[in-house]
Amino acid sequence: ASSPPAPPPPPAAAASLHHTPGPDYAKHRARVLSQFPDADAVVYLPAGTEQTRNGTEGHAKFRQEPNFLYLTGVTDPGYAALFGTGADAPFVLVAPRQPPAMDVWCGKQASADELRRLTGADIVYYDDEWDKALDAVGVMEGQTIYTPGPKTKLPKDPIFALLDPVIDSEHLAAVLAKSRAIKTPREIECLRRANQASSAAHEAMWRASHPGVYEYELEAVFVGETMRRGLKHLGYPCIVGAGRNAATIHYEKNDKMCVGDDLVLVDAGAEWCGYTADITRTFPCNGVFEAKRRDIYQAVLHVQNAAIAEMRAGAQWRSDLGEQAKLNTVQALIDLGLVRGNAEDAVEAGVANIFMPHALGHLLGLQVHDVGPEGPVPGELEAGMVVTCEPGIYFVDGLLGPAFEDPVTAEFLVRDVIDRFREVGGVRIEDNVTITEDGPDNLTTCAKTVEDIEAIMRG
Numbered sequence: 001a002s003s004p005p006a007p008p009p010p011p012a013a014a015a016s017l018h019h020t021p022g023p024d025y026a027k028h029r030a031r032v033l034s035q036f037p038d039a040d041a042v043v044y045l046p047a048g049t050e051q052t053r054n055g056t057e058g059h060a061k062f063r064q065e066p067n068f069l070y071l072t073g074v075t076d077p078g079y080a081a082l083f084g085t086g087a088d089a090p091f092v093l094v095a096p097r098q099p100p101a102m103d104v105w106c107g108k109q110a111s112a113d114e115l116r117r118l119t120g121a122d123i124v125y126y127d128d129e130w131d132k133a134l135d136a137v138g139v140m141e142g143q144t145i146y147t148p149g150p151k152t153k154l155p156k157d158p159i160f161a162l163l164d165p166v167i168d169s170e171h172l173a174a175v176l177a178k179s180r181a182i183k184t185p186r187e188i189e190c191l192r193r194a195n196q197a198s199s200a201a202h203e204a205m206w207r208a209s210h211p212g213v214y215e216y217e218l219e220a221v222f223v224g225e226t227m228r229r230g231l232k233h234l235g236y237p238c239i240v241g242a243g244r245n246a247a248t249i250h251y252e253k254n255d256k257m258c259v260g261d262d263l264v265l266v267d268a269g270a271e272w273c274g275y276t277a278d279i280t281r282t283f284p285c286n287g288v289f290e291a292k293r294r295d296i297y298q299a300v301l302h303v304q305n306a307a308i309a310e311m312r313a314g315a316q317w318r319s320d321l322g323e324q325a326k327l328n329t330v331q332a333l334i335d336l337g338l339v340r341g342n343a344e345d346a347v348e349a350g351v352a353n354i355f356m357p358h359a360l361g362h363l364l365g366l367q368v369h370d371v372g373p374e375g376p377v378p379g380e381l382e383a384g385m386v387v388t389c390e391p392g393i394y395f396v397d398g399l400l401g402p403a404f405e406d407p408v409t410a411e412f413l414v415r416d417v418i419d420r421f422r423e424v425g426g427v428r429i430e431d432n433v434t435i436t437e438d439g440p441d442n443l444t445t446c447a448k449t450v451e452d453i454e455a456i457m458r459g
Contacts, residue, residue: 304429
């Protein structure tokens with residue numbers, strides 16, 4: 001028998017990805033620690049802990065706690081870090097000490113010197129040396145230790161009971177949220193690389209699509225293509241919803257066969273150095289947009305293009321861009337005959353929320369819904385923020401049913417036309433945009449016009 005063909009070489013993009021500089025963790029530390037009022041403050045930050053699968057069946061795939069990753073770059077579980085805020089205060093990394101018997105199963109643990117070289121820590125101790133670690137940052141009895149939140153527990157080592165520190169669980173969380181909301185140039189490049197690879201994987205899904213393909217087969221294409229490009233982790237579970245499944249905003253079953261004129265809504269992104277893309281595209285499973293589906297798609301694309309054009313520093317995300325997107329969405333529905341009356345009146349009555357029941361977008365970074373001073377949805381846009389822009393139009397039975405019965409909204413809804421459009425399911429288009437003083441820098445390179453999508457699907 002002939003030998004199987006050799007696997008294809010990795011895409012050229014993969015080689016360039018591996019030369020992309022990662023985040024500057026020392027700069028992150030300096031930015032955060034400079035925002036403490038005391039020159040002798042002490043910060044304690046734990047890594048995430050490894051979780052077993054069903055208790056005994058190995059470990060679930062680990063993802064580092066984002067704040068710990070932001071300040072240290074360490075991707076393994078079980079670590080902790082101590083930081084002083086003085087000019088010469090050290091970064092002390094505390095590593096879990098691996099029993100020698102575990103070397104057989106897990107490989108040999110890196111030495112303290114190796115960990116110091118790999119992480120940039122000034123000092124490395126192990127988790128049975130907490131007295132030395134605390135002494136290195138000058139912790140005194142009764143001193144305040146800053147932690148990232150009220151759920152953070154100090155280690156059970158008896159030295160902490162002896163020191164009896166005061167715990168502040170608010171200031172560090174606020175400082176981290178403010179710092180992480182404004183990306184450094186190297187963080188933006190990480191997000192750009194994640195977008196490049198994820199965009200290519202979306203387009204690969206279109207080429208693999210045909211009536212009879214299952215949603216999970218398209219998901220497999222996305223995962224495989226991003227891994228071939230050097231991105232080993234997804235930022236969140238893939239959403240692959242065909243037909244009516246696209247009307248479920250966070251649909252994750254991914255088990256339906258795509259048929260006929262179905263639109264397939266795919267919300268999927270992969271990570272580079274922990275920074276995730278968050279891209280949504282909606283495409284026809286058979287390669288050609290049917291008329292009703294094309295109309296809804298073009299309406300959403302118009303809303304998105306208008307919103308992205310206004311994404312610049314100083315713009316009010318919720319009150320200006322978000323409200324204008326609602327108005328534009330309702331006007332498009334009026335133009336298509338699904339809604340009647342005046343667009344402003346319909347928005348005031350809540351009609352926009354029936355068809356787009358989510359915000360226009362959110363901050364993006366080490367988390368798909370990243371942190372900021374006002375939460376994941378920003379207020380005023382600032383230079384250095386990376387924000388998703390993701391308008392949509394959905395035909396959700398659980399929203400339409402009550403709206404038809406509510407006299408306030410029912411007068412705006414053209415029920416017979418809406419019922420003809422229900423089979424569309426839903427359309428969402430989502431890009432990832434860096435905010436600058438001069439306007440938007442769209443990191444997402446995936447095609448999105450009807451003509452370009454159909455051309456790619458034709459091959």
